[in-house]
Amino acid sequence: MPAEPAGTSVTGPADPYAPVRTRRYVGLLVMAAALGVPVSAIAFGFLALVSELQSLTYTELPKALGFEGTPSWWPVPLLGAAGLLVGLTVRHLPGGGGHRPAEGLVSTGAPAAAELPGIALAALASLGVGAALGPEAPLIALGGGLAVWAAGRVKRDLAPEARTLVGASGSFAAVSALLGSPLLGAFLLMEVAGQAGPTLGVVLVPGLLSAGVGALIFTGLGSWTGLGTYSLTLGEVPPAADPGIAEFGWALVLGVAAAFAGAGIRRLALALQERVERRTVVATAAMGLVIGALALVYAETSGKDGSEVLYSGEHELGHLLSTSAEYSVGALVLLIVCKSLAYCASLSCFRGGPVFPAMFVGAVAGVALSHLPGLHLTAGFAMGIGAMCVAMLRLPMTSVLLATLLLGREGLTVMPLVIVAVVVAYVVTLRLTPAPAPAEQARPEVA
Template sequence: MPTTPPVTPSAAPEDPYAAVRTRKYAGLLLMAAVLGVPVSAIAFGFLALVSELQSLTYTELPKALGFDATPSWWPVPLLGVAGLLVGLVVRRLPGGGGHRPAEGLVSTGAPPAADLPGIVLAALVSLGMGAVLGPEAPLIALGGGLAVWAAGRVKRDLPPDARSLVGASGSFAAVSALLGSPLLGAFLLMEVAGLAGPMLGVALVPGLLSAGIGALIFTGLGSWTGLGTYSLRLGEVPPAATPDAAGFGWALVLGLAAAFAGAGIRRLSLALQERVERRTVVATAVMGLFVGALALVYAETSGKEGSEVLYSGEHELGHLLSASAEYSVGALVLLIVCKSLAYCASLSCFRGGPVFPAMFVGAVGGVALSHLPGLELTAGFAMGVGAMCVAMLRLPMTSVLLATLLLGREGVTVMPLVIVAVVVAYVVTLRLTPASADRDGVRPEAG
């Protein structure tokens, strides 16, 4: 009769927290804290430069050319030039301009220093001239790359594991205040990196330290310069009603709708990416013209600003919620269609992150559906944000936190509905995603 062999001391699991008790770990924390200051300052400068470029190209330049206001056709040539410039950067500079946003958002480690100029330049042109992408992926790459480069100058024999933690800490510092909370940025990077088990705390603490320092630097620089913090913020949030049976029913509907919409956007952007890469420069310029044309169609048809179709949508979320009564259902549906198509085109060739446009498309969908019986405005907005985020990113914890923390006190009220919508969208998204997609390497990367 077989017997179970006794457990020997050598078979006992190693202490996962042993590293925390060492002097080297304390030194790593100190390095993360010190590097968090310049990295977060550089990230703040990057966001400030993006904001200035958006104002320069969309507002100041038309005025300088003699226009009383920005013409509705202005985004067409603007995005065409942007596509040409980004295509040249992707084709000519090391690193291909950074990660390809159509493939989503997962960690592949900090990029080498030689790739950083191309990453920054491609992102500045893309984000500053109206591509429908967010700044989170370039910031993650920039923060991680700078931190690893600086750490290598200070300590050339830095072990690979320590180098990875330093790179992650730099990414934490760079993205800490962007999403409105250092904790939310930490959850984003935690899920992106796939950290789990007892080592989660060991790996996360340096990043949390850098995130906290980064948030302080963002706040201080925002106050000192008068430019603000560039953090995700909403203005006045309408009161949310207590969830009821109808609300939970709508959570199922929104979750399903977001899963299918996200699958469509992802597949179309990947198909476009495959074609763009055959003739990068010309095809990227064509995609830019297409994005500009969508903004023109929306502006001429709805009477609204074409800029609502452009950019990440981060700064339009508050206006969308507070001024939702100004939008007809037809205008909202048109905005969803134009923004989604512009999002697909931007994902296929420009450089940036996929988070904020997903939030915006989901929010518009939730606001549009709130015109129907049983769905309250704030709940629809929150569920749309969470469900569309998880459909595009496949990061359920981050998606729930994005949708609820964004709404402040009202977010706590609608959190049960958001959780249901996110879970439904997450499960259906995974069912709609072919298993071969992950095996073949169609996986996102964070820069």
């Protein structure tokens, strides 16, 4: 082996765990745990306010105006007014109302304090009146932004790395109980951020601590107020049969179908977003009218409640599974079409997260296909959720966990099927996604 040239030194790789051994890291853990309490309490209040707005605008307000029930046409003016408010918020308040959901869940860091009011207002106006989006993206942004703002008030000279850790911990706390498990929320955030290796452990530890504290706060507040924890739950799940050859075949079919459906939804949403941004206020109000009209069409055609087309679908998953026998195949297909189009319109201009509507669309598709031979209801339900989630989010590990942990004990039985469906959907989705333009070749540096 040739000798090293004179004047050079050989150094080993830097210790990736060095930050963990410092007193400053211990201080960050303490700060993460302390901030987890108020951030999770604010997140709980946000979810409670969204739930109250949904009940007020869709149920209480029609009764106050003299209607015996909610008219099937009610969502049309309601969503139009909401679109007007969201458009004004996006147009005039700092931050543009926050993350644009058509672009998927992306890691952009904690927003500035000046952007938080616009994020909260746009999300409340979107989620509270029926846009087909979930609360996870606004909660991630609000949790991270509030944590960084509070940490900056306590310690003015907070280093950029510390701000990143504190912001991530705040996001962990905000979504700690939303997906049914603090661990599942942690997987979602870490997969979105693309962290791996030793860096994963450095960031994950304070995040998990905040998530654990946040889950305790959610549980305590839910018990104290009687409102529950707003966690993703199903209730009773039909027993799942052991996977057979036919169901593995259905896993391939569901994976491919979900990939094409997800690509279509995403491309249509991005195309609509490009057009909406030319006239934000008017176009967002128009998209609200479209969503309301889709709910009206579904209600009048199927005889079901139009609210199934609206909202995130998080609280409808259990009802869908337990009452699946009450839905004809035609009604399920119509629900898939109307919900998917409402999802596209919501992604293009409203503010919220893309996770729960993707789960709902996939679940309905799985239930519809379970009417065919060789596919059990629970297996189709789980595979549809996993395949559609990965098609829309491109987060394979999170998609598998969402589809299986949700089912409790039965999730272990169908997990092999879900893994096959998710992997197939993930690979096909990447093949359907246009490759990014190659970067220009950098010119060689002059020595």
